[in-house]
Amino acid sequence: xxxxxxxxxxSFLRAAGxxxxxxxxxLSTRSLAAGAMARPVPxxxxxxxxxxxxxxxxxxxxxxxxxxxxxVVAVCDPDRSRRESARLxxxxxxxxxxxxxxxxxxxxxxxxxxxxxRADVDAVIQAAPDHWHAPIVVAAARAGKDIYGEKPLTxxxxxxRVMCEAVRxxxxxxxxxxxxxxxPRFRFACELVRNGRIGKVHTVLVGLxxxxxxxxxxxxxxxxxxxxxxxxxxxxxxxYCEYRTHYNFRYILDYSGGKLCDWGAHHIDxxxxxxxxxxxxxxxxxxxxxxxxxxxxxxxVNYRFTATxxxxxxxxxxxxxxxxxxxxxxxxWVFVTxxxxxxxxxxxxxxxxxxxxxxxxxxxxxxxxxLECMRSRxxxxxxxxxxxxxxxxxxxxNIAMLLRRRIRWDxxxxxxxxxxxxxxxxxxxxxxxxxx
Numbered sequence: 001x002x003x004x005x006x007x008x009x010x011s012f013l014r015a016a017g018x019x020x021x022x023x024x025x026x027l028s029t030r031s032l033a034a035g036a037m038a039r040p041v042p043x044x045x046x047x048x049x050x051x052x053x054x055x056x057x058x059x060x061x062x063x064x065x066x067x068x069x070x071x072v073v074a075v076c077d078p079d080r081s082r083r084e085s086a087r088l089x090x091x092x093x094x095x096x097x098x099x100x101x102x103x104x105x106x107x108x109x110x111x112x113x114x115x116x117x118r119a120d121v122d123a124v125i126q127a128a129p130d131h132w133h134a135p136i137v138v139a140a141a142r143a144g145k146d147i148y149g150e151k152p153l154t155x156x157x158x159x160x161r162v163m164c165e166a167v168r169x170x171x172x173x174x175x176x177x178x179x180x181x182x183x184p185r186f187r188f189a190c191e192l193v194r195n196g197r198i199g200k201v202h203t204v205l206v207g208l209x210x211x212x213x214x215x216x217x218x219x220x221x222x223x224x225x226x227x228x229x230x231x232x233x234x235x236x237x238x239x240y241c242e243y244r245t246h247y248n249f250r251y252i253l254d255y256s257g258g259k260l261c262d263w264g265a266h267h268i269d270x271x272x273x274x275x276x277x278x279x280x281x282x283x284x285x286x287x288x289x290x291x292x293x294x295x296x297x298x299x300x301v302n303y304r305f306t307a308t309x310x311x312x313x314x315x316x317x318x319x320x321x322x323x324x325x326x327x328x329x330x331x332x333w334v335f336v337t338x339x340x341x342x343x344x345x346x347x348x349x350x351x352x353x354x355x356x357x358x359x360x361x362x363x364x365x366x367x368x369x370x371l372e373c374m375r376s377r378x379x380x381x382x383x384x385x386x387x388x389x390x391x392x393x394x395x396x397x398n399i400a401m402l403l404r405r406r407i408r409w410d411x412x413x414x415x416x417x418x419x420x421x422x423x424x425x426x427x428x429x430x431x432x433x434x435x436x
Contacts, residue, residue, distance in 0.1 A: 039068040039097075046374060049074035050125045051112045051136055053086040054246060056150050056177065057127030061086060063367050064125065064148075065093050070371070073121065076109040079246075080225030083108045110227055112136055116143040123374060126150060127177075129249045130256040131235045134159035135434055137174075141166040146173040148370050151265035153387040155256055157395035158427030160388035161414060162436050167384045175370035175380040176387035178269050180338070182366035189327070189336035190274035194358045197348055199331030203314050204271045207321030207337075208263045211301040212251055213292050217241040234434035243296050251297035257398050258299025260289075264317065264394035269386070270325045270336065271315055272393075273360070278386040281393060281411040282307035282315065289401035305397040317397070399425045 039045070048070050050061050054077075064070045072090050077083035087108040094103035109115050115124065116139055123146040126136050134154055140147050147167070153176060154160045167174045180186045193201060219239030222228035228240050235254045238244065250256040257264075272278045287305025292298055304318030324337025332344035343349050353359055363369040363381035373380045392414070399422050400407045408417040416423040430436075 045069055045071040046371060047071050047073045047120050047122045048125065049076065049115045049121050050086060050127065051076045051115060052127035053077040053082040054127060057125065058086060060125045060127060060148065060177065065090065067367065067371060072106060074107045074109060074115050074118065076112050076115045078110055078227035078230040111230065113139065116140055116145060121145060123148065130155040131254065132233055134163055134436060135234060137163050138166040138436055141170040141172045144170065146374050148175045148177065148367065150177040151387065152261045152391045152394065153384065154391055156426065156428045157392055159436065160392060164384050164388050173370065173373045173377065173380060174384040176382040176384065178266055178382040178387060179366040180266050180270055181381040182363040182369060184364065185341045186270050186336050187360050189334050189341055190270065191353045191358060191360055192334050192348065193274040193327045194276055195353060197351065198327060198329030198334055201275065201313055201327055201329045203316060203328040204275065205321050205326040206267045206271050206315060206317035207323045208267060208317060208319050209259045209323065210319040211259045211299050212297060213295060213301060214243055214297045215295050217243045217296055234430035251299050253298050256299065257394055260300055260303055260398060261391060261394045265391055267325050268317065268393050269390040272390055274327055275313060277309065278389060281389050282309045282409060283411065284308040284406060284408055285396045285400045286406040287397050287401045300401060303401060305400060307393050
């Protein structure tokens, strides 16, 4: 493993009181060089490392590379081909922007613990598979790193509170990759709802994608350079096959909660935001789901559930609705999805949220918001507590569908009421060396 590079502490972080890819995106050399001219000197940049070099990891890497105040110093993945591809992308990006046309300063690691051991790393992008989110976030917080963490927050409900407490205890800045919070359409839709433009809300329809099926696949040896045992980490031991890892992990309950959790982390989050329930949640959940009984993948393919809040509002979610969020009130409705917002009355979409009305957290750039909060030590647009409350609903829905019965939930104590079997399903046993 490369030795940690000794760099001076970044002056703006010191003032704020901080403590100790597949194929790269392409930009012209001219544009990179122009951006480099505006970059702070190295001692004033945020040193950042990527943990998890898959799809969203690489997307985040590209966006942070474009930030003048960031210096990506390391990438990490147990798959050597992925981490080396990401490392080369970083070096090529900085080479194009350097006067010499050469840069080889990005290190690559197999084990995330080696990244967290570097004193010069200020922040990490946590983009590993879902079953790794909690161990990495807790360890990163303990190591004094700020965290941009991909959604869904957790693979299992019980880990969420542990993550929230670790972020709070160690005073870390945490931004969840629920980037719809920084999309003006989603914010405006929620502001319309919160300010009574559609009257009293009674129902929220949340459209999510369907799951997927596959057959049974014979075990094969892991590819050369892939530390498969480390990839499994806290999850149970299982034979390797290519349909188990990388993107496909999200269809297996040992690692994730399916498309319900994958996209629920986005759209359920907007439903919670619009209802003003981001620090709480529903009191009952029931639903039905079609889960494959044969084949490697076992998360719900088709599903529908209803979460009922104490005030009587019903959140109805599933893969049979239009992808997005529709708030329904006694005076109308508003629908929002990526790239589009609509309402029962078109004039509603040109109305103005007044200075004395509820105005939600303003952020136009999710990743820049994270950097701004690193400097200010303020709360981000998508804080860890909100992410935990959002994905709690998806996890409870999965439990209700698997048990085929209604679940009662206490959002204050975060316990399932009078159902010990369901309560046990809120967490999983993990391999001993990865216990939180």
